[in-house]
Amino acid sequence: MQSKTRIIVLHMKEIIYTVIFLLLGILLIVLLASMFLPGKNDKSSSAKKIYTPGVYTSALTLNNTTLEVEVTVDESHINSIRFANLDETVTTMFPLLQPAMESIADQIIDTQSLEGLSYPEDTPYTSQVLVETIQKTLEKATR
Structure with missing residues (x-):
């Protein structure tokens, strides 16, 4: 073997x-x-899609003058917030309206939220009305 x-x-x-x-x-x-x-x-x-992309508007009435707040969004971000038809008579009657809108819009675009906003000391009530109008406009974008 x-x-x-x-x-x-x-x-x-x-x-x-x-x-x-x-x-x-x-x-x-x-x-x-x-x-x-x-x-x-x-x-x-x-999961990150919050809004339907587009431009949405809501009406804001001040002393028989209707202003339109315009919010532009994409799927997950608020891109811009502004007045659509602001003319000279409104800016003359309400001189702090545009600066209040710019302050609020900058904060919302930076934080992408309506929570924790600081209102300008000279226009707290106007700012609250503007935030409510912006919130109504964003509700249109989430449908």
Whole structure:
């Protein structure tokens, strides 16, 4: 009878290199799968959609003069807030209306929220009316 015993000599360096390359290969496959498989990114981006993109307006009446507050939004951001038809007679009658609107609009665009706004000391009530009108306009954008 002849013995068929074979002895294989492996160098420790070759085993370590093989394990490292196998781990890097598995890591590469996992990263590629997580980046390119559909579904995961679609769900996270749809959760951020708050508004229907567009330009929305609401009416504000001051002393028989109707002003339109115009809010421009995209899917997840408030882009601009302004008066649509502000003329000289209104700015003459209400000189602090435009500065109050600019102050509130800047705060809302920076924070993307109607919460925690600071109203100018000289126009607190006008600012509250403007915020209520902006809130009504944003409710139109969320429908």
